[in-house]
Amino acid sequence: MTAFAQSSESIPMEFFAGATGYGDEEAIEKAIAAAKYRGNQAGYFNCETLGYSWYEYGGRVHASATVRCYKDMGPPPTQPPTQPPPPPTIYEPVRGNNGADHTVSWSTPEPARYALEQSVNGGGWTERYKGYGTNWTAPLAAPANYRYRVKLITNAFEVYSSIVSIEVSTAPPPPPVAPSLVAPTHTVTWIASPNADNYVLERSVGDNSWGRVYSGPANAWTAVDMQAGIYHYRVSACSNGSCSTASGESVFQVLVDIAPVLQYTLYP
DSSP states (O other): OOOOOOOOOEEEEEEEEEEEESSHHHHHHHHHHHHHHHHHHTTOEEEEEEEEEEEEETTEEEEEEEEEEEEEOSOOOOOOOOOOOOOOEEOOOEEOTTSSOEEEEEEOSSOOEEEEEEEETTOOOEEEEEESOSEEEETTOOSEEEEEEEEEEOSSOEEEOOOEEEEEOOOOOOOOOOOEEEOSSEEEEEOOOTTOOEEEEEEEOSSSOOEEEEEESOSEEEEOSOOSEEEEEEEEEEETTEEOOOOOOEEEEEOTTOOSOOEEEEOO
């Protein structure tokens, strides 16, 4: 009597699923993945896509997909250990024209689901975005240091990117007004900036060498018994220890015989 080895046989089965998304590619990918998942849950693998369709309704894209998967009736093969996917690549934030908005972008070789996390001034991490997109914008961010990292989410792993950061400062002051004649003792004032908690006033005698003459929460400072000459002033607005770039320069011409004291205003 001759014995014959029984060959293994793969049994096909079709699976159907639907999904929604904000774009056709996203919705189709999610529908295919959902159909394959149904097959995997039933013990069918090595799935192939048979077809898909989609339509738009209510501002979303609705897609459906059909896949054919196979179930091996022979002994299960030995599976090699699953390796985690490579981490996503995150890019340096891009600052908006207003200096407060900024956009964070990231990418991976294959489309995936992500979670973007944010840390403010070295604090803990907070999730700001989760989905299939590859960028996120922080609108009108308050002055602070922002750090970002993105997490790649799969069924088996969660893989983090490196960390990028951006410093959001108080908006730079606008240019100063026209020059003024002042007495040896004169007061420089400026209008308070939104969100500012400190100001830095600098002075130069015209040699492009700037020295700090005041730092504090007030928006006025008085120079006492200055010698006759021409002095340049500029001011910066600060918040949470981060300062804006300096305002434009304002020229003060000190005359020894001018009276009363003239007040000059800078607009930060």
